[in-house]
Amino acid sequence: MPPDLTRRSILMSGLLFGGALAGVDVVFQTAAARADNAWGSYANGYIPTSALAEIPWSDNGVQLLRSDALVALEDMNAEFVGSFGYNIPINSAYRDYQGQVEARAYWCAQGNCGNAATPGTSNHGWALAVDIGTPSHQTIAFGSTAYLWLKAQASRYGWVHPSWAEPGGAHPEAWHWEYNETYTPAPVAELFESDEMIRISAPNRGIAIIGAGYFRQLQDNEEVSAAESIVSKTLEGNDRQFDLWKSIAISGSSS
Structure with a gap:
């Protein structure tokens, strides 16, 4: 997998999910609008x-x-x-x-x-x-x-x-x-591969563990330390990206 493919999935997820993301401010509109x-x-x-x-x-x-x-x-x-x-x-x-x-x-x-x-x-x-x-x-x-x-x-x-x-x-x-919003990128890869778990973080959202159909907010340093020992893949982003990752995880797939 190219190194930026997962990041690309995150950037495009706002477009792919549209208004279906509960609680996420998805703001993309057509140029004609x-x-x-x-x-x-x-x-x-x-x-x-x-x-x-x-x-x-x-x-x-x-x-x-x-x-x-x-x-x-x-x-x-x-x-x-x-x-x-x-x-x-x-x-x-x-x-x-x-x-x-x-x-x-x-x-x-x-x-x-x-x-x-x-x-x-x-x-x-x-x-x-x-x-x-x-x-x-x-x-x-x-x-x-x-x-x-x-x-x-x-x-x-x-x-x-x-x-x-x-x-x-x-x-x-x-x-x-x-x-001018006319570009259509190549299909976005799956955010999750098999059953892998991912540790995500953002400045005002804290740290959480996500997987396909799974989301768990980590509550304290002990949980964070435990997660670091068993989950190797990490994504750091801004608050909006964190919300998108969470929504993708809960939905079970990025496609």
Whole structure:
């Protein structure tokens, strides 16, 4: 099994289960259902980090996306690595409201306010956009090999270069790419293999043991120690992922 396959199952589980997950805030909607990319009950730039997923290869601080956008980016990155020998450099992904204020102030001070959206309107504030850079995290340029590769390949993964960012657009930005929700990933592997048990944890959920049709919350250090001695497989995630894992376990299968 490829090393990321189980993680991929977790990222996509919100899409696979939809509203059937009791007690889990599954917030994915079709693009046609919303014109402004809003999702869930969140406001732009005010999405809790527990509802997002971290780009695992980022060497530029913690960079977050909505989980389905991340699955698409990860699949695109696998092809990118095959072509360039390094991961897609991410200069920026989710940008909270204060981050949008700071970005706007920075670009306005440079005399180019158009390089940052009005705070509260940026697609970065929906965790559905990335700014792609060079390996040293400079901005990529039109005509660069990375930009030309993205123009040729990114749309197959649901990542697009908006018209306003094109050469001759209102605010040309070679580096800005947005997820349009058109990517359909390969089928997700089973979360559970045979009868194996998994130890899961999240910051505000504690530690639990799960298996197909089984969930047990560990109550104290003694139970945690006992579990560590008999359960070798572990998954660490955010609170939303923990809730998804729990729901998958109780349902008995990830398919």
